[in-house]
Amino acid sequence: MAFVPGQPVTAVVQRIEIHKLRQGDNLILGFSIGGGIDQDPTQNPFSEDKTDKGIYVTRVTEGGPAEVAGLQIGDKIMQVNGWDMTMVTHDQARKRLTKRNEEVVRLLVTRQSLQKAVQQSMMS
Amino acid sequence: MSAAMDTESTYSGYSHYSGHSKKAHRQGSRDRHKSPRSKDGSRSEKSVTIQTPPAEPLLGNDASRAEEGQDDNWGETTTAITGTSEHSISQEDIARISKDLEDSVGLDCKRYLGLTVAAVLGLLVFLTPIAFILLPQILWRDDLEPCGTVCEGLFISVAFKLLILLIGTWALFFRQPKADLPRVFVFRTLLLVLIFLFVFSYWLFYGVRILDSKDTNYQGIVQYAVSLVDALLFIHYLAIVLLELRQLQPMFTVKVVRSTDGESRYYSLGHLSIQRAALVVLENYYRDFTVYNPALLTASKSRAAKHMAGLKVYNVDGPGNNASGQSRAMIAAAARRRDSSHNELYYEEADHERRVKKRRARLVVAVEEAFTHIKRLQAEEQQKAPGEMMDPREAAQAIFPSMARALQKYLRTTRQQQYHSMESILQHLSFCITNNMTPKAFLERYLNPGPTLQYDRDRWFSKQWTLVSEEAVTSGLQDGIVFVLKCLDFSLVVNVKKIPFIKLSEEFIDPKSHKFVLRLQSETSV
Numbered sequence: 001m002a003f004v005p006g007q008p009v010t011a012v013v014q015r016i017e018i019h020k021l022r023q024g025d026n027l028i029l030g031f032s033i034g035g036g037i038d039q040d041p042t043q044n045p046f047s048e049d050k051t052d053k054g055i056y057v058t059r060v061t062e063g064g065p066a067e068v069a070g071l072q073i074g075d076k077i078m079q080v081n082g083w084d085m086t087m088v089t090h091d092q093a094r095k096r097l098t099k100r101n102e103e104v105v106r107l108l109v110t111r112q113s114l115q116k117a118v119q120q121s122m123m124s
Numbered sequence: 125m126s127a128a129m130d131t132e133s134t135y136s137g138y139s140h141y142s143g144h145s146k147k148a149h150r151q152g153s154r155d156r157h158k159s160p161r162s163k164d165g166s167r168s169e170k171s172v173t174i175q176t177p178p179a180e181p182l183l184g185n186d187a188s189r190a191e192e193g194q195d196d197n198w199g200e201t202t203t204a205i206t207g208t209s210e211h212s213i214s215q216e217d218i219a220r221i222s223k224d225l226e227d228s229v230g231l232d233c234k235r236y237l238g239l240t241v242a243a244v245l246g247l248l249v250f251l252t253p254i255a256f257i258l259l260p261q262i263l264w265r266d267d268l269e270p271c272g273t274v275c276e277g278l279f280i281s282v283a284f285k286l287l288i289l290l291i292g293t294w295a296l297f298f299r300q301p302k303a304d305l306p307r308v309f310v311f312r313t314l315l316l317v318l319i320f321l322f323v324f325s326y327w328l329f330y331g332v333r334i335l336d337s338k339d340t341n342y343q344g345i346v347q348y349a350v351s352l353v354d355a356l357l358f359i360h361y362l363a364i365v366l367l368e369l370r371q372l373q374p375m376f377t378v379k380v381v382r383s384t385d386g387e388s389r390y391y392s393l394g395h396l397s398i399q400r401a402a403l404v405v406l407e408n409y410y411r412d413f414t415v416y417n418p419a420l421l422t423a424s425k426s427r428a429a430k431h432m433a434g435l436k437v438y439n440v441d442g443p444g445n446n447a448s449g450q451s452r453a454m455i456a457a458a459a460r461r462r463d464s465s466h467n468e469l470y471y472e473e474a475d476h477e478r479r480v481k482k483r484r485a486r487l488v489v490a491v492e493e494a495f496t497h498i499k500r501l502q503a504e505e506q507q508k509a510p511g512e513m514m515d516p517r518e519a520a521q522a523i524f525p526s527m528a529r530a531l532q533k534y535l536r537t538t539r540q541q542q543y544h545s546m547e548s549i550l551q552h553l554s555f556c557i558t559n560n561m562t563p564k565a566f567l568e569r570y571l572n573p574g575p576t577l578q579y580d581r582d583r584w585f586s587k588q589w590t591l592v593s594e595e596a597v598t599s600g601l602q603d604g605i606v607f608v609l610k611c612l613d614f615s616l617v618v619n620v621k622k623i624p625f626i627k628l629s630e631e632f633i634d635p636k637s638h639k640f641v642l643r644l645q646s647e648t649s650v
Contacts, residue, residue: 032649040643058647090646097650 009086011110012118013078018069018105029097029105030064031057031071036090046074048112054078055085055093057109075109082106249323249356250290253282256330256349260342263335268342275343278350285353292360296368305399306591310598311366319359326352371396376601377621380405384421384614387413392623399597402609405618406589414573416585416614419539423472427465476537483534484571490530491563494523498557520554535570543579544570586611 020027035044037053046056057075060067077085080096088096097105257279260268334345371394378401381388389412393401498519506513514522531549535541556566569578576584591597592615593607603622608615 029650032647034645034647038644040645043643043645059649061649090648094648094650 009078011076011078012114013108013110014070014114016066016069016071016107016109018065018071018107020103020105021065027098027100027103028064029066030061031066032059033077033090033093033097034058036093037087038089047076052076053087055088055090071107071109072111075111077107077109079108080105246293249319250286252323252326253286253349253353253356256352257282257346259335260339260345264338264340267338267340269340271342271346275346278343278346282346282350282353285350285357289353289357289360292357296360296364303403305403307399307596307598309400310397315359315363315366318362319356322355322359323352370394371400375623376603377623378405379619379621380409381617381619382413382416382614383617384416389413393601395600397598397600398593398595398605398607399591401601401620402589402591402597402607402618405616406609409586409616410576412575415543415576415579415583417539417543417573418585418613419542427469430465480534480537483530483537487527487530487534487570488563488567490527491567494527495563495566497523497526500560516554516558517550519557520550524550524553531570538573540570540573543583548580585613588612 018029020029033055035041035047035052035054035056039053041047041053042050044050044052044056046058047054055077057066057071057073057077060071060073077093079085080093081102083096085093085096330348333339334348339345373394374392375395376393378391378393379388380391389408391405391408393404396404501513528546532541535544552569553566576586581587588611590610591607592610593605595602595605595607601620603620605620607618609618610616
């Protein structure tokens with residue numbers, strides 16, 4: 001997940017589809033995000049590279065739609081419904097995830113274990 | 125005798141000239157005068173003639189010293205020569221005699237002579253321009269050209285320049301000698317030689333060209349005299365620069381460590397010769413170092429004695445004077461031995477600390493209470509109660525008994541009791557009362573050991589100093605020089621280090637360039 005400026009970012013991703021849950025007037029997804037290009041990347045506990053300014057999942061509520069869909073804590077969100085999430089501000093990320101007229105969000109997330117699994121399967 | 129020339133006497137600038145020219149036949153007298161004032165610090169060895177020689181000579185040759193086991197009765201059978209005969213004199217008498225010797229004969233004679241010679245020389249040099257101007261008038265007045273306005277103007281200038289020279293010389297050289305240094309000042313000698321050559325060459329020229337040929341151009345003669353005075357003023361300027369200004373800029377840092385207890389200080393010095401640096405160090409020693417107290421050293425000495433006394437070496441394998449082997453065996457055994465002397469030291473010191481603190485607390489309370497018994501009478505009140513008025517001395521005597529015991533005990537615990545006699549304490553007390561000092565100010569003198577200057581001259585232990593140095597004492601300070609200033613009881617080891625060359629560069633910061641940004645890490649739940 002190292003970011004080389006000027007080169008396309010390649011990562012092994014997993015598709016996660018979350019159905020939003022209606023709670024009163026709000027549609028909630030059941031997780032918290034951290035990071036963004038306007039934030040301080042060195043304080044991110046989940047990133048491998050401390051200059052990575054991407055959006056990370058910092059908390060997943062138990063029994064929420066995100067956990068049900070398979071989202072794990074520490075995942076980096078690469079795309080939301082086709083929109084890129086690797087170079088967005090924190091607020092832009094929040095807005096993309098909480099659009100009122102969308103019931104389902106399709107995320108592309110990556111995590112370190114995915115990369116390792118692919119490498120192991122390639123070697124064996 | 126030439127040691128007198130070394131003092132910073134009044135005309136010291138000129139006195140070295142005499143030391144130089146008459147040095148040849150003064151050498152002998154120098155040695156003669158030096159010997160009673162030998163500053164080796166081993167004066168005791170030179171003047172005490174009564175010693176207790178060791179008992180061995182009566183046993184025979186030295187080789188038998190190792191055979192300790194052979195003659196067990198040697199303690200009873202030998203006779204020793206001791207110093208307890210009827211005509212013996214004690215150590216104090218000897219010290220007194222040698223002090224009297226040095227005080228009477230040496231110093232005054234040398235300094236007096238030096239001063240006289242310097243005065244004569246100074247006067248001579250001062251009168252030379254006046255002589256240059258007056259001699260033609262006296263000798264061939266009729267042939268001289270009349271002195272016009274320019275010439276008379278020159279008279280005024282000569283007069284004032286001589287006055288300035290006089291004031292300058294008085295300011296620079298007329299000082300009380302503050303020290304007696306072992307060797308001559310190099311710069312002063314240089315200046316003296318310069319002055320002598322200079323004046324001599326002027327007189328030579330004057331004698332040959334003017335006196336012999338009876339020159340009639342009086343204005344030229346006066347101008348010649350003016351040039352002499354100008355050059356003398358410039359030499360005076362040179363003297364200021366060489367003697368005073370050059371050493372002002374600090375170039376060396378000097379570390380001074382006292383050998384007995386390790387107390388150390390740092391000083392900054394400029395370009396000085398070793399003997400002058402030693403002088404500076406000593407002047408600062410009296411002010412900065414706490415007074416030397418031999419009573420404080422007994423603890424470590426007794427510990428050292430115990431270390432040595434713990435082990436004895438027996439030579440089991442027969443004769444063989446292997447001294448180095450024995451000492452090595454002792455050191456190894458001492459290292460292996462599990463002694464608990466560190467324990468003793470620790471508990472002893474903790475105990476001593478506690479005792480001192482307790483006594484100090486008692487002392488402070490006693491003094492504070494004593495001071496409350498005294499009140500200062502204002503001027504108006506003085507007329508009203510004439511009966512019980514006391515002056516400071518009487519007031520001090522009145523309150524002293526209540527604190528005397530606590531003070532005495534405290535001084536005994538800190539081993540300072542010889543430094544303060546009852547008279548000195550009373551004097552100090554009346555001094556403090558006169559100047560409205562608080563009890564704490566009164567006690568400041570007794571709670572902390574002060575510098576040597578604070579105490580009576582008899583308790584100083586350090587009045588005669590010897591400079592021990594591997595380099596010549598008139599050579600300048602260099603990096604890494606070590607010299608030692610010894611007095612009878614202890615010595616000061618002085619280590620010279622050069623102040624490093626400092627490279628300073630500049631960086632400009634625009635005051636508007638100070639900008640900051642917040643480092644956030646927010647977490648939003650979606």
